């Protein structure tokens with residue numbers, strides 16, 4: 473019996489994206505989305521469409537699986553349609 477589906481989330485959720493490693497993490501200065509330096513270099517901008525820069529100065533990390541259902545996302549002042557992944561709780565601008 474195979475209980476797992478193809479790995480696809482329900483259509484209202486975007487793909488879950490997390491840093492590939494714990495070194496060289498950078499957080500988006502606007503939404504706090506965390507990726508590695510290498511991953512940021514591959515993306516021209518934040519997956520949430522922020523035009524902000526990223527910073528290595530941040531504290532606290534939360535994992536958001538379903539932004540549309542997360543009260544933490546709401547508390548941090550982020551949009552409910554943000555990308556699932558790791559988010560910094562407090563981000564300092566460089």
Ligand SMILES: [Zn+2]
Pocket residue numbers: 500501502503504505518519520521522524
């Ligand atoms: Zn962002």
